[in-house]
Amino acid sequence: MIKIADITLPLSAGRDELVKQASARLSLPEKEILSLKIIKKSVDARKKQDVHFQYTVGVTLKSGEEKAVGKSRDAKISLVESYHYEMPICRRLVKRPVVVGFGPAGMFAALILAQAGQRPIVLERGADVEKRTRQVEAFWNGGALNPDSNVQFGEGGAGTFSDGKLNTGTKDGRAGKVFEELVKAGAPEEILYEAKPHVGTDLLPGIVKAIREQIITLGGEVCFESKLIEMISQQGKVNRVVVERDGERQTIETQHVILAIGHSARDTFEAILEQGVTMEQKPFSIGARIEHSQAEINRAQYGSFAGHPALGAADYKLAVHLENGRGVYTFCMCPGGQVVAAASEPGRLVTNGMSRWARDDINANAALLVGVNSTDFESEHPLAGMHFQRKWEEAAFRVGGGDFRAPAQRVGDFLKGKASHSFGTMPSYRPGVVPADLSSCLPTYVVESMRQGILLMERRLHGFSNPDAVLTGVETRSSSPVRIIRGADGQSLTLGGLYPCGEGAGYAGGIVSAAVDGIRAAEAVLNSGE
Missing domain, CATH: 3.50.50.60 (FAD/NAD(P)-binding domain)
Known part of the structure; x- marks a missing residue:
């Protein structure tokens, strides 16, 4: 199979145009292409006035694939082998695993x-x-x-x-x-x-x-x-x-x-x-879910192309490194999704995000997280990170009222350091939220890092610091707090x-x-x- 990378097509183009582009790159008639499969498809939205798709395809010719690649001077054209998983050969184990x-x-x-x-x-x-x-x-x-x-x-x-x-x-x-x-x-x-x-x-x-x-x-x-x-x-x-x-x-x-x-x-x-x-102990991250209008994210990412049926809901991935040595980043971004209650223990509150295949809900959400490590934990015990998680989950449970409603805060209020009393963008978390001050259920250094991170991320994604965006806390389960050696x-x-x-x-x-x-x-x- 021949791999051809970097085929650029407009959003409205169909499969026939892919075949035409592949044949042109190979300098061969279309009839010589026996089959074509898409290996990778991505959206290129770096220029908001020219949002388009970028493809890598695999092409099978009727014959002469090595010759075709050899004649090409295109560095983005190469021969590849199809992947096949090889099952290890093993006799029957003595006892069932x-x-x-x-x-x-x-x-x-x-x-x-x-x-x-x-x-x-x-x-x-x-x-x-x-x-x-x-x-x-x-x-x-x-x-x-x-x-x-x-x-x-x-x-x-x-x-x-x-x-x-x-x-x-x-x-x-x-x-x-x-x-x-x-x-x-x-x-x-x-x-x-x-x-x-x-x-x-x-x-x-x-x-x-x-x-x-x-x-x-x-x-x-x-x-x-x-x-x-x-x-x-x-x-x-x-x-x-x-x-x-x-x-x-x-x-x-x-x-x-x-x-x-x-x-x-x-x-x-x-x-x-x-x-x-x-x-x-293993480093992990904690923070809260940040929630925006999906339409706002679409406009920020796709400009005038926002709403094009070929694009769907836009996503984002942001990360900044602060002068205090902390990293702040977005994780598990859910376009057109919901913030969900993800608790697994009584008296401890945890948030997460989800979305359906269509990603058609009105809000977008992502975890906004700050890295923590052993220097932040209260002991050298192997499970100190787990105990650290529990501490802040218990605080969130209390601030939420003790019935798994989550504490939530407008981003504008969070940046000013004052409790919220109402919302613009409506939080999607079930079973419901309580307007609050998230600084009462997150470490001070995490709160300060999140504030700095939001303002820096605004430079990369317009609208990220929208005062009416919502933060719902807490998110503590981004990864395991331990490593089993x-x-x-x-x-x-x-x-x-x-x-x-x-x-x-x-x-x-x-x-x-x-x-x-x-x-x-x-x-x-x-x-x-x-």
């Missing part, structure tokens, strides 16, 4: 093990995606929080109630396997080539259910509402696990445990630390047969990178030869 957690990392670890014929047993403390969705909706409508099945816990992990963003900086070829399996499970094919692919909260449940069904069809077992209580070892290696299910404890014999528990399984962090599993073989340094992976173990930062790390963990199990 156990995967703890069914978010992106656990799901793809289990899928690889199932495809390799190893019949994995998956333990997920939360409910299946249908039941979990009902529980989350009930909570957002003012009902009780279920500590074991919520936005953080349950089938699909925290990513199920997000924008389903699949942006990734990883160059690992396993990402190709992730995208292929997602499309096979029902994700739109556009994710294979969009520069900023996403799936959407409304489509994710069906996709994760399809992957679960594939695992079961291949001989795997997925156990919901099943919580890991203890790992029992013999001679320094995992021998069995104890699971709580329906109020009863059961024991499962295994020699391999893939730990994919996500960044919010705090009770599990505490339990495995007590068992002697080595972990350490593992060796080159993927195993815990202190407990053989334990394979920590994904965001919760501190080795990933999004859906795709977590899924890739889950695949790595599965490969490590398959290569262990036990």
